[in-house]
Amino acid sequence: MGAKENTFLDIYEKYKFLMFSIAMDVLQDKFAAEDAIQNAFLKIMNNCDKIDDLESKRTKRLIITITKNSAIDIYRKRNILWNREIEIEKIVEFPKEDFQVSEENDRFYAIEILPEKYKEILLLKYSAGFSNGEIAEILDISEVNVRKRLSRAKKQLECNIKMEGVEQYE
Amino acid sequence: MNKKDGLYEYISEYDEQLMDKISAHIEDKYSVTEEFDQKMKKICMQKKSKRSKYHLKIATAMVGTFIVLVGTGIVTNAATDGKVADAMRKFLGITTVTEEVQELIGKEVIDDGVLEVEEDIVNENNLIDDGQKQEKVFAESKIVESAEKSGVIPTSIQDVQVKGGTTPEIIMTNGAMAVFYQKDYSGWKCETGEELVFEYEKYASDVTDEQNIIVGYILDGVMYEGEAYKDLSGNCRMNIEKEGEYYIYVVSATSDYVTLKAGTIHVEK
Numbered sequence: 001m002g003a004k005e006n007t008f009l010d011i012y013e014k015y016k017f018l019m020f021s022i023a024m025d026v027l028q029d030k031f032a033a034e035d036a037i038q039n040a041f042l043k044i045m046n047n048c049d050k051i052d053d054l055e056s057k058r059t060k061r062l063i064i065t066i067t068k069n070s071a072i073d074i075y076r077k078r079n080i081l082w083n084r085e086i087e088i089e090k091i092v093e094f095p096k097e098d099f100q101v102s103e104e105n106d107r108f109y110a111i112e113i114l115p116e117k118y119k120e121i122l123l124l125k126y127s128a129g130f131s132n133g134e135i136a137e138i139l140d141i142s143e144v145n146v147r148k149r150l151s152r153a154k155k156q157l158e159c160n161i162k163m164e165g166v167e168q169y170e
Numbered sequence: 171m172n173k174k175d176g177l178y179e180y181i182s183e184y185d186e187q188l189m190d191k192i193s194a195h196i197e198d199k200y201s202v203t204e205e206f207d208q209k210m211k212k213i214c215m216q217k218k219s220k221r222s223k224y225h226l227k228i229a230t231a232m233v234g235t236f237i238v239l240v241g242t243g244i245v246t247n248a249a250t251d252g253k254v255a256d257a258m259r260k261f262l263g264i265t266t267v268t269e270e271v272q273e274l275i276g277k278e279v280i281d282d283g284v285l286e287v288e289e290d291i292v293n294e295n296n297l298i299d300d301g302q303k304q305e306k307v308f309a310e311s312k313i314v315e316s317a318e319k320s321g322v323i324p325t326s327i328q329d330v331q332v333k334g335g336t337t338p339e340i341i342m343t344n345g346a347m348a349v350f351y352q353k354d355y356s357g358w359k360c361e362t363g364e365e366l367v368f369e370y371e372k373y374a375s376d377v378t379d380e381q382n383i384i385v386g387y388i389l390d391g392v393m394y395e396g397e398a399y400k401d402l403s404g405n406c407r408m409n410i411e412k413e414g415e416y417y418i419y420v421v422s423a424t425s426d427y428v429t430l431k432a433g434t435i436h437v438e439k
């Protein structure tokens with residue numbers, strides 16, 4: 001990894017509060033959040049070859065995605081255990097409503113209202129610049145699934161843009 | 171701007187805004203517990219990074235494959251103080267015990283560094299070439315040129331001078347080999363039927379009861395297979411079946427630091 005310069009400890013020190021915030025927002029439980037961070041960090045270590053610059057948007061996106069998904073995994077397991085209905089879309093609204101975009105005045109509304117899994121894959125691909133193969137590793141899905149999901153996400157985004165009258169991106 | 175570029179720009183801009191908001195959001199909101207923080211730091215320091223480029227599996231056998239830690243921060247247990255870590259960064263392989271490294275005696279090694287395979291020992295199939303690695307490591311010594319068995323090759327070699335029959339105190343990392351010699355790189359001249367004896371004593375380890383070392387001999391530049399010695403002190407006796415000039419070597423086969431106290435080498439008739 002870029003861990004020639006950045007050790008795992010550097011990554012942890014830099015991002016521990018971010019990871020904890022994300023995990024807490026999903027799980028609302030300190031101990032479960034700590035479990036999520038631990039699981040996430042092990043996965044980050046296995047994806048360390050994707051980390052070049054500790055400060056980069058790409059690194060931050062990788063850490064956010066892995067932590068969030070790790071927290072969701074724990075949330076799912078706990079709810080299955082308690083036999084509860086799971087509505088993932090409601091639990092992954094991070095950041096929370098206190099600074100979400102609004103329909104009236106934000107040109108990013110079209111992307112904000114995308115289903116979480118579409119938003120996530122678009123951010124990994126078009127903001128962080130991960131390849132389909134890398135995204136497959138990060139999300140634990142096949143490359144075929146990555147391609148399908150990306151295609152659907154783009155279609156949905158275009159649809160949202162047209163529906164909401166948001167400025168076209170082309 | 172085409173549609174694809176526009177998509178990158180649009181989503182990237184959104185992500186930047188999102189991240190700014192996230193950064194503002196986490197300020198002082200949560201803090202991890204001290205206990206969890208320590209646990210995570212330990213995990214960070216213990217875990218080695220994946221070297222995906224070469225897809226090499228790293229053998230951890232006695233001497234193992236020729237893997238060199240390059241540019242690593244090898245640090246010791248988080249429970250120990252910073253001096254230990256600083257000391258360890260100063261060497262890999264073997265060094266005589268000095269004030270700078272004496273804090274490492276008996277300590278556990280925790281490696282948070284990057285494992286790198288030196289590219290000049292990797293063949294066209296991205297596998298380590300035994301011949302090349304042997305040639306490279308043996309070039310570090312003026313005494314040993316080859317091994318009787320190709321499977322046992324140290325990670326590094328250092329020739330260590332013995333004065334007045336007494337070996338110096340040395341501290342070793344895993345896979346490192348010390349070759350003892352006398353003045354002017356001479357060895358110990360032995361006749362058939364004699365015994366070459368190395369009396370050793372190790373410093374006790376804080377972390378393990380078994381600090382394996384391998385002790386063997388070198389004759390005519392060839393390193394012969396040695397024997398493992400677990401005990402804290404002992405005599406390694408080599409029966410001489412062929413007259414010649416012998417050298418004794420010691421390889422650390424312990425993952426933590428092994429430190430040998432001053433020992434002796436002599437020939438018994």
